[in-house]
Amino acid sequence: VYHTPELTPISSVPDCAIAIDVLRATTTMVTALGAGAEAIQVFSDLDKLMLVSEDWPAEKRLRAGERGGAMVAGCDLGNSPLDCTPEVVKGKRLFITTTNGTRALQRIEAAPMVLAAAMINRAAVVEYLVSQSPETVWMVGSGWEGSFSLEDTVCAGAIVDLLLDKLNCTLEELAGNDEVISAVSLYRQWQNNLLQLFHHASHGQRLLRLNCHEDLKYCSQIDISAVLPMQKEPGVLGIRD
Ligand code: MLT
Numbered sequence: 192v193y194h195t196p197e198l199t200p201i202s203s204v205p206d207c208a209i210a211i212d213v214l215r216a217t218t219t220m221v222t223a224l225g226a227g228a229e230a231i232q233v234f235s236d237l238d239k240l241m242l243v244s245e246d247w248p249a250e251k252r253l254r255a256g257e258r259g260g261a262m263v264a265g266c267d268l269g270n271s272p273l274d275c276t277p278e279v280v281k282g283k284r285l286f287i288t289t290t291n292g293t294r295a296l297q298r299i300e301a302a303p304m305v306l307a308a309a310m311i312n313r314a315a316v317v318e319y320l321v322s323q324s325p326e327t328v329w330m331v332g333s334g335w336e337g338s339f340s341l342e343d344t345v346c347a348g349a350i351v352d353l354l355l356d357k358l359n360c361t362l363e364e365l366a367g368n369d370e371v372i373s374a375v376s377l378y379r380q381w382q383n384n385l386l387q388l389f390h391h392a393s394h395g396q397r398l399l400r401l402n403c404h405e406d407l408k409y410c411s412q413i414d415i416s417a418v419l420p421m422q423k424e425p426g427v428l429g430i431r432d
Contacts, residue, residue, distance in 0.1 A: 231287060
C-alpha cells in the first residue's frame with residue numbers, strides 16, 4: 192500500500208496496480224461506467240484535457256473537472272458520483288481531471304494491469320484479483336496533495352480483508368508489511384461505521400463544508416457495484432470485459 196502518488200515508486204512496476212480515491216474520483220469512475228459511460232479518460236492537467244477533448248465529438252463527450260473539491264468553471268461536471276446518472280453519461284466519454292485521483296492513475300499507468308477501486312466496488316476488485324492471481328499488487332491511495340488519507344487507506348484495508356477471507360489466510364501471514372496491517376486494522380475497527388470515519392477524515396470535512404453530505408453517504412457504501420474500471424490504453428479506463 193502506498194499512501195499517495197508521490198510516495199509510489201516510479202523505478203519499477205507491479206503486475207497489478209490499483210488506484211484508490213474513495214472521496215471521490217474512483218467512486219465517480221465506477222458509477223459513470225456503471226451508468227453507461229463509454230470510457231473515462233484521465234488527465235492531471237486541465238489545459239491538456241481541454242485540448243485533447245476538442246478532438247472528440249461534442250455530443251459524445253463530457254468534461255469533468257474538480258479542484259479543491261469544487262467543480263472547475265467551464266466543465267460540464269465536477270466530481271460528484273451522484274451526477275453520473277444514465278441520462279447524463281450514457282454513451283459519452285468522460286474526460287476528467289481531479290486534484291489527486293487522476294494523478295494516482297497516471298502514476299501507475301505503466302503497469303500491465305491497472306484497476307480503479309472504491310468501497311462501492313471492493314468485492315469486484317477482490318474477485319478479479321482472486322481470478323488472476325497477480326504476483327505483485329500495489330494499492331495506491333490518492334491521499335490529498337501528498338498527504339495520507341483515512342478513506343483511501345480504509346479501502347485498501349477492506350480489499351485485503353476480503354482477499355484474506357477468500358484465500359483462507361490470516362493477517363499474521365502478512366507480518367512485515369506494516370502498511371497493509373495498519374490498513375486492515377483500520378478497516379476492521381471502522382467497517383460498520385464508515386460514514387462516521389469519512390466525517391472525521393480531512394477531505395470528508397472539506398466535502399461537508401461544500402455541502403456534499405450525500406456524496407459521503409454514497410461513497411461509504413460497500414460492495415454495491417459489480418463494475419470494475421480497468422485501463423484499456425494508457426490513461427483510458429473502461430469496464431473489464
Ligand atoms: C481528488 O481527486 O482529490 C478527489 O476525488 C477530490 C474530490 O472531488 O472529492
